[in-house]
Amino acid sequence: MGFTGQVQAQFQSDFQIKQNFDRDHAEVLEALKTIQTAEEVDEVIEMLNEMESRYRDNESLLNRVLYPETLQVRMTNLRELTQATGTHIAQRSEKGDTIVVLEERIAELTTDATRYQQRADSLNNELAAMRRSRDANAAQARRLRQELDTRDAFIIKMVDSIFVAYENVDLQSLSPAERRGLALEIDAQNVMGYIESVVDNNISFLNTHTELSTQDFLKLYGVQVEFNRMWENMGYDLAQIYVAEARRGERIGSIVEKVDEWEMLIDDAAWTTLSDAFAQNNIELAPFSNSLEFYTSLNTYLDEAIARAEDNGSDEEVAQYQRFADFWFGTVKPNWQEYLIDANLMTYENFNTIDEKLTEWKLQAQPTSYTMLILLGLAIVLILILLALWLMARGQTSGQTRERR
Structure with missing residues (x-):
C-alpha cells in the first residue's frame, strides 16, 4: 500500500472512531431520558465504564475532533448527569408521596390551565371585536372582566400551588443539575407563559375600556396589587426553576416591563376616576x-x-x-x-x-337656633331688670342716709 493509501486508511479509521464515539454518547443520553430505577442507573454507569475503557487509547484523537471540548470533559458531563438522575430517582423513592401528589396536582392544574387559556383566547377575541364596535358598553365590559378575573385568580393560585409543592421537595438542597431534572416534570413555557398572559390580558383590557366605574377600576387595582405581591415573592424563584439561564434575564425583564406598564395604566385610571367621582x-x-x-x-x-x-x-x-x-x-x-x-x-x-x-x-x-337667641335675649332682659332694681335699691338707701344726717 502506497503512502496515499495509508493516509486514506488512517483517515477512515479516525473518522470511524469519531462516529462510534458519537453513537455511544447519544445512546447514553437517550438512556438517561427514560431510566426510572436505580438498577437502570447502574446499567448506564456500566456503559460509561465501557466507553472510557474503549476510547482510552484514542484520547488524543478525540480531543482534537471534539475541540474545544475533550474526551474527559464529555465523560465527566455524562457521569454528572447520571449521578443527578440517580439522586433524583433516590429522592423520588424517599419522597414518593410528595412527588406523586405534586405530579397529580400539576396534571390537574395543567388541564384546568389549558381550559382557561382557551377561554381567555375567546375573551380576547371578544375584546378585539368590542374595540371595533362603538356599541361596546360597561355591562359587557364588566362581564368580560369577571371572566378574566376568574382566570387571573386561577393562574395566581396555580403558581402558588406549584411553588409551595416544590418547596416541600426542599429545592434549596438540590444541586443545579438536580433542580433542572426536577423542572423537566413541568411544562416550563406554560408556567411563565400563564403568568405573562395575566399581565397581557389586563393591559389589553385597560387599553380597551376607559368607561368603567370607579368601583370597577378599584377592583382591578386590587388584582394588580395581588399579582405584584405574587411576582415579587415568587417570580424570580420560579424563573430560576423554569427558565434557562441564557434566557432568564431577558424573560424576567420582559415580564417586569409589562408589569410596570400594567401598574401605570391602572394607577392612572383609578385615581382619575376617583377624582372625577368626588368632583361630580x-x-x-x-x-x-x-x-x-x-x-x-x-x-x-x-x-x-x-x-x-x-x-x-x-x-x-x-x-x-x-x-x-x-x-x-x-x-x-x-x-x-x-x-x-x-x-x-x-x-x-x-x-x-x-x-x-x-x-x-x-x-x-349647626347654626345657632332661634330658641337659643330668644333665651339669650330673655337672659339679657332679666339681667337688665335685676340691675335696675339693684340700682333703685341702692338709690333709696343713699337717700335715707342723707336724711338722718
Whole structure:
C-alpha cells in the first residue's frame, strides 16, 4: 500500500472512531431520558465504564475532533448527569408521596390551565371585536372582566400551588443539575407563559375600556396589587426553576416591563376616576395621584371645613356637610371601602379618622337656633331688670342716709 493509501486508511479509521464515539454518547443520553430505577442507573454507569475503557487509547484523537471540548470533559458531563438522575430517582423513592401528589396536582392544574387559556383566547377575541364596535358598553365590559378575573385568580393560585409543592421537595438542597431534572416534570413555557398572559390580558383590557366605574377600576387595582405581591415573592424563584439561564434575564425583564406598564395604566385610571367621582358630587378635593395624596387631600378638605364651621355655623355649612356625608356614607364606604383597603390604598384607621372628622364638622356646622337667641335675649332682659332694681335699691338707701344726717 502506497503512502496515499495509508493516509486514506488512517483517515477512515479516525473518522470511524469519531462516529462510534458519537453513537455511544447519544445512546447514553437517550438512556438517561427514560431510566426510572436505580438498577437502570447502574446499567448506564456500566456503559460509561465501557466507553472510557474503549476510547482510552484514542484520547488524543478525540480531543482534537471534539475541540474545544475533550474526551474527559464529555465523560465527566455524562457521569454528572447520571449521578443527578440517580439522586433524583433516590429522592423520588424517599419522597414518593410528595412527588406523586405534586405530579397529580400539576396534571390537574395543567388541564384546568389549558381550559382557561382557551377561554381567555375567546375573551380576547371578544375584546378585539368590542374595540371595533362603538356599541361596546360597561355591562359587557364588566362581564368580560369577571371572566378574566376568574382566570387571573386561577393562574395566581396555580403558581402558588406549584411553588409551595416544590418547596416541600426542599429545592434549596438540590444541586443545579438536580433542580433542572426536577423542572423537566413541568411544562416550563406554560408556567411563565400563564403568568405573562395575566399581565397581557389586563393591559389589553385597560387599553380597551376607559368607561368603567370607579368601583370597577378599584377592583382591578386590587388584582394588580395581588399579582405584584405574587411576582415579587415568587417570580424570580420560579424563573430560576423554569427558565434557562441564557434566557432568564431577558424573560424576567420582559415580564417586569409589562408589569410596570400594567401598574401605570391602572394607577392612572383609578385615581382619575376617583377624582372625577368626588368632583361630580361637588366636592372639590386638592389634586391627588397616589394613596398618600388622596388621604391628605381628604383630611385637608375636612380640616378646612371644620375651621370654617367653627367661625360661622350656618344652613349653608350644614348643606355642604350633608353633601359630603351623603357621598361618603352612601357611596364611598359601602361600595369602595373594601377595594380601597384590599389594594392598600387606605386602611381601616384612615376611614375611622375621616368618620370622626365628619362628626366634628356636623357639630360645628349647626347654626345657632332661634330658641337659643330668644333665651339669650330673655337672659339679657332679666339681667337688665335685676340691675335696675339693684340700682333703685341702692338709690333709696343713699337717700335715707342723707336724711338722718
